[in-house]
Amino acid sequence: MLGGGFLNSRLAVRIRQKEGLSYGVGSSISASSYDKSGMFQTFAIYAPENAAKLEAAFKDEIDKMRKDGFTAEELEAAKSGYLQNRGMSRSDDRSLSGTLNGYLQLDRTMMWDAELEKKIMALTPEQINAAMKKYVDPSKFVYVKAGDFEKAGKP
Numbered sequence: 001m002l003g004g005g006f007l008n009s010r011l012a013v014r015i016r017q018k019e020g021l022s023y024g025v026g027s028s029i030s031a032s033s034y035d036k037s038g039m040f041q042t043f044a045i046y047a048p049e050n051a052a053k054l055e056a057a058f059k060d061e062i063d064k065m066r067k068d069g070f071t072a073e074e075l076e077a078a079k080s081g082y083l084q085n086r087g088m089s090r091s092d093d094r095s096l097s098g099t100l101n102g103y104l105q106l107d108r109t110m111m112w113d114a115e116l117e118k119k120i121m122a123l124t125p126e127q128i129n130a131a132m133k134k135y136v137d138p139s140k141f142v143y144v145k146a147g148d149f150e151k152a153g154k155p
Helices: 010-018 048-068 072-090 093-106 110-122 125-135
Strands: 024-031 038-045
Touching: 010 024, 010 038, 010 048, 038 048, 048 125, 072 093, 072 110, 072 125, 093 110
Parallel strands: none
Antiparallel strands: 024 038
């Protein structure tokens, strides 16, 4: 909902489509199945002269997400897309064999996937929004920028 869709996420709509600050923008979250660690990350591909405007727009969207939250419509669309993506992964032999191989180490079966998907489908906007407020803390963000910034703003 924040940055997972190529053209329809909040970050893509704001930063790429509305303001034209980035060629591509997105976000993702990952969590370890082995220990209590996880990562939230975002990225943008942009011209160096857009760095400050892009960062400001990003921070503004994070603030809006934390303040206003996601709507029921956004959540339903995200659930649908997420489940379709998981179904497509299971139809791909390489992806499915990788999942099954990993599940051997974790002592999981495909029933674990079915239960996870049930839990995802049961999520409410209130639960999602509470989690975002609890776990997405902008004061802990680390911003990394790479590029040719010497030429930024020069003809």
